[in-house]
Amino acid sequence: MANFQVYLATLLLLVSISKFQLQVVALEPIPHFKSEPEILQGSIVRLINGNPKAGWKAAMSARFSNYTVGQFKYLLGVKPTPLRDLKSIPVRTHPKGANTFTSSVSSTVIIVPIKDQGHCGSCWAFGAVESLSDRFCIHFGMNISLSVNDLLACCGFMCGGGCDGGYPIYAWNYFVQNGVVAEECDPYFDNSGCSHPGCEPAYPTPMCERKCVKENLLWTESKHFSVNAYRIDSDPYNIMAEVYKNGPVEVSFTVYEDFAHYKSGVYKHMTGDVMGGHAVKLIGWGTTDDGNDYWLLANQWNRSWGDDGYFMIRRGSNECGIEEDVVAGTPSSRNLIKKFGNVDAFRDVSA
Known part of the structure; x- marks a missing residue:
């Protein structure tokens, strides 16, 4: 009996020590994603570059x-539009006439350089803002870069979850209802050089302050609007016609592991699991010397990724869903006339 009591007391002591140790361990912060494998894999690079039929280099x-x-995965912030809402979104088509499109690259009118979304899942906002910025250049001859931070921080639940992802079409609705200020009013990067938002480790969505960082700029006067928000029919002709007539569009597509390794050529999915949905700016199209049709797109992963920040993807086969979720809007002269008082100066130069 005495031995049993000693055994029981020892057991209780060990349990107490174990609980204490667990409590101490629980107080230590757990590094975000620390235990997960790295996205870049040499085996994927070898598989792609060793396949002469791949059509692209990794x-x-x-x-x-x-x-x-x-x-x-956190960078891939596109949320699928709820099916119940799709019916209310207008779909734009373009009549097929005598004009045929062979190739077009809108780089002659693009004034927004390749950006970097940092650690934030803000691709849905970048694709929208950069497309609208280019459309202001095309339609009104304006050299302007609009603010991703305004859309990301101030659209709120209507657009989704900020750095945790959002809905591209609702970003364009925000342009119609609220407008978006210029980048110089509300910049994406802060003064410390940290990607804002998107600093380690919590990836916070910034607060909406509705105040320009430059004292001589007013928030309401810095707003630029869109007339409408619409989807473009998934027929490649309609997408080409839209870009040709009105400028770059925002597209969403499914990203696989191999896409992180893209370097050049016409991308098509070869290997790896689904990582998530991504949004970028589609700026043109073309056909390679060996007959591969492609779309040309600007990403926001810095110029160190891909072909100086750009990439091509197979056109005409809805590769990774690239042709089924295309959205855009028409830039508005609202606020421009009010600010500058000259209607003629802001007529639609693309008409």
């Missing part, structure tokens, strides 16, 4: 050096 991109799969 590399270990410096942009994602030491990124885990979880960190990479």
Whole structure:
């Protein structure tokens, strides 16, 4: 009996010590995504570059050096539009006439350079804002870069979850209802050089302050609007006609593991699991010398990724869903006339 009591007391002591140790361990912060594998894999690079029929080249991109799969997935912030809402969104088509489109690249009118979304899942906002910025250049001859931060921070639940992802078409609705200020009024990067938002480790969505960082700029007067928000029919002709007539559009598509390794050529999915939905700016199209039709797009993963920040993807086969979720809007002269008082100066130069 005495031995049993000693055994029981020892057991209780060990349990107490174990609980104490667990409590101490629980107080230590758990590094975000630390235990996950890295997104860049040499085996994927070898598989792509060793296949002469791949049509594109892969590399270990410096942009994602030491990124885990979880960190990479976080950048893919497109949320699918609820089916119940799709019926209320107008779909634009373009009549097929005598004009045929062979190739077109809108780079002659693009004034927004390749950006970097940092660690934030803000691709849905970048694709929308950069497309609208270019459309202001095309339609009104304005050299302007609009603010991703305004859309990301101030659209709120209507657009989704900020750095945790959003809905591209609702971003364009925000342009119609609220407008978006210029980048110089509400910049994406803060003065410390940290990607804002998107600093380690919590990836916070910034607060909506509705105040320009420059004292001589007013928030309401810095707003630029869209007349409407619409989807473009998934027929490649309609997408080409839309870009040709009105400028770049925002597209969403499914990203697989191999896309993180893209370096050059016409991308098509070859290997790897689904990572998430991504939004970018589609600026043109063309056909390679060996007959591969492609779309040309500007990403926001810095110029260290891909072909100086750009990439091509197979056109005409809805590769990774690239042709089924295309959205845009018409830039408005609202606020421009009020600010400058000259209607003629802001007529639609693309008409």
